[in-house]
Amino acid sequence: MADNKYNLIAYYPGCALEGTGSAYNTSTKAVGKALGLGLEEVKNWNCCGAMEVKNIDPKIQTYLSSRVMSIAANEMGHDVVMAPCNGCYHNLKKAEYDLTHDEGSKEVTERLSSKAGHATYQAGQVETIHALDWIKKSIGEDGIKSRVKNSLSGLKVANYYGCMYTRPRHIFPEKDKGPGTESTSAPHFMDDILDAAGADNVDFALKTACCGGAHTLSDSDTSTKLVLNILQAAEESGADVIATECPTCHTGLEMHQIRAEKRFGVKTNVKILYFTQLLGIALGLNPRKVGVHENVSKPMGMLRERRIV
Amino acid sequence: MPIHEKSLIRPENLSTHDNLTIDGVDVSGDWSTFIKARVVQDYNEDLQDEIAALPGGENIHRCWQCGSCTNACTVNALNPDFNPRLWIYLIRMGFEAELVRDKDIIWQCVSCNKCTSACPRDVVPEGVMKATAHWLELKGYTPKTPSTEFDEIFSNQVIHTGKIEDGAVLLGFFRRTGQSPFQDWVIQMGKQLAMGLPIRMLMRMGLATLFHPRTRGWDRARAAIEEYVEEQEAAHRKALGLGGSSHDPHAPRQAQPIPQAAE
Numbered sequence A: 001m002a003d004n005k006y007n008l009i010a011y012y013p014g015c016a017l018e019g020t021g022s023a024y025n026t027s028t029k030a031v032g033k034a035l036g037l038g039l040e041e042v043k044n045w046n047c048c049g050a051m052e053v054k055n056i057d058p059k060i061q062t063y064l065s066s067r068v069m070s071i072a073a074n075e076m077g078h079d080v081v082m083a084p085c086n087g088c089y090h091n092l093k094k095a096e097y098d099l100t101h102d103e104g105s106k107e108v109t110e111r112l113s114s115k116a117g118h119a120t121y122q123a124g125q126v127e128t129i130h131a132l133d134w135i136k137k138s139i140g141e142d143g144i145k146s147r148v149k150n151s152l153s154g155l156k157v158a159n160y161y162g163c164m165y166t167r168p169r170h171i172f173p174e175k176d177k178g179p180g181t182e183s184t185s186a187p188h189f190m191d192d193i194l195d196a197a198g199a200d201n202v203d204f205a206l207k208t209a210c211c212g213g214a215h216t217l218s219d220s221d222t223s224t225k226l227v228l229n230i231l232q233a234a235e236e237s238g239a240d241v242i243a244t245e246c247p248t249c250h251t252g253l254e255m256h257q258i259r260a261e262k263r264f265g266v267k268t269n270v271k272i273l274y275f276t277q278l279l280g281i282a283l284g285l286n287p288r289k290v291g292v293h294e295n296v297s298k299p300m301g302m303l304r305e306r307r308i309v
Numbered sequence B: 001m002p003i004h005e006k007s008l009i010r011p012e013n014l015s016t017h018d019n020l021t022i023d024g025v026d027v028s029g030d031w032s033t034f035i036k037a038r039v040v041q042d043y044n045e046d047l048q049d050e051i052a053a054l055p056g057g058e059n060i061h062r063c064w065q066c067g068s069c070t071n072a073c074t075v076n077a078l079n080p081d082f083n084p085r086l087w088i089y090l091i092r093m094g095f096e097a098e099l100v101r102d103k104d105i106i107w108q109c110v111s112c113n114k115c116t117s118a119c120p121r122d123v124v125p126e127g128v129m130k131a132t133a134h135w136l137e138l139k140g141y142t143p144k145t146p147s148t149e150f151d152e153i154f155s156n157q158v159i160h161t162g163k164i165e166d167g168a169v170l171l172g173f174f175r176r177t178g179q180s181p182f183q184d185w186v187i188q189m190g191k192q193l194a195m196g197l198p199i200r201m202l203m204r205m206g207l208a209t210l211f212h213p214r215t216r217g218w219d220r221a222r223a224a225i226e227e228y229v230e231e232q233e234a235a236h237r238k239a240l241g242l243g244g245s246s247h248d249p250h251a252p253r254q255a256q257p258i259p260q261a262a263e
């Protein structure tokens, strides 16, 4: 179901992809280039509010996210914005929902936008998509299959989607619409993409479990326990690697894998890679090109063992 | 189990006598268990309205106590005392004292929104948890929790510069909560990270802590947001019947120790 509407779109990396999640940024761009997909970075973007600003006031978060969409639509003329980070993606979707359904959010956004001196974002101006939608909708599984140079065959993958990609489901009106659409209870876009790249996806029960990312520092023990559940469930299902699609989840899994060992004495060996890194490798890109050397879980040895690289 | 029994019969409200004979019948031990009479007079009739006045709490009145939120809850699976359905009940009944018993765990909600997706009544229990945690702080029942400290450091940086630089947030958080940034797992993570990184990348990371990323021309947005935040803070205090302006944001605060696992 390739749709060329998605061949040149606005790209909103967000703060995490310029910091701890830089390998996700590198690999997303490298995959786009390899597939001939154009990404135009949103000019002079700001933080979407992440998980924190809403706890001060959700309407500020709506404003922050709306500014990003306003620039993409009104200053760059785009009607699709792609955000690879679950947090950014979620917040842009939430802002879209609130600006459609809540007068109060609309008023505050109008007020802050006019004081800040830019056009107010109007609901419906852009479609916000995740990096998973981007690959699915522009290239699709068939497109991937025809471009795979280095099949991931033999690599056992647990696909981990986390919270913000599917919850709360009311902010994702396009999901759960039957065949071809994403499911909020059993998401499968990443499974589909990596399956097309040759990977052996394992049956993984904790696809949408929470990694405790919101309290990764403020309540670290809770986060460590939640991450440990995920890592152990992945190992029990036979996975070599957990594929991620969110910088917060990814860093959380890496960090609490170490913390679980230091604090609770529980060691897990499953590797953690962004789905864009795996896809890039399958498309024949050099692992360095997709930032694998930045991964804390050091997956190169395992990838060599499985004859992937 | 009906809700009230669960919350009202606590171990300290039970009494048994080791040696007791009534009318010639020996009722020692379990046979003489009594539940102490309990009279609730300390209702806060405004409690639901107070929570509803804070961001996230708006829909609390819609709850019909089905329990789907607690059933779906991530934190409840780790700690059965973490019970959003029960807290919503206590708030709606005005049982302030009962609610405050759980003041040290309510903030632990990880915002996974499993409850919000499960709730058949659009209560947004996740929002109610945040509003309740905020309420406990505003009322002075708890010092600022580590979660609020983190939210504030983070949000202040976004409001000031438009962007986030994770290194600065991390250091700011450790400083404000009195923790050492040199904890064993942080060091280990740094080591494993540095192993695969070329020198150029390390230099770039070093530079990022000196030159913070920022959105150009952000001053007007910043002023507009700050003005709005001040208005909202005043409105929240008013709704809770608290006088005066909000506390001095720069005043030193007593940081709560972070719960740590046994070594």
Ligand code: SF4
Pocket: B062, B063, B064, B065, B066, B067, B068, B069, B070, B084, B085, B088, B115, B118, B119, B120, B121, B122, B123, B124, B125
């Ligand atoms: S799921 Fe919703 S309606 Fe049911 S108890 Fe929880 S908040 Fe109330």
Ligand code: SF4
Pocket: B069, B072, B073, B074, B075, B076, B084, B108, B109, B110, B111, B112, B113, B114, B115, B116, B125, B126, B129
């Ligand atoms: S958002 Fe909070 S209250 Fe709701 S399910 Fe997750 S941890 Fe529980």
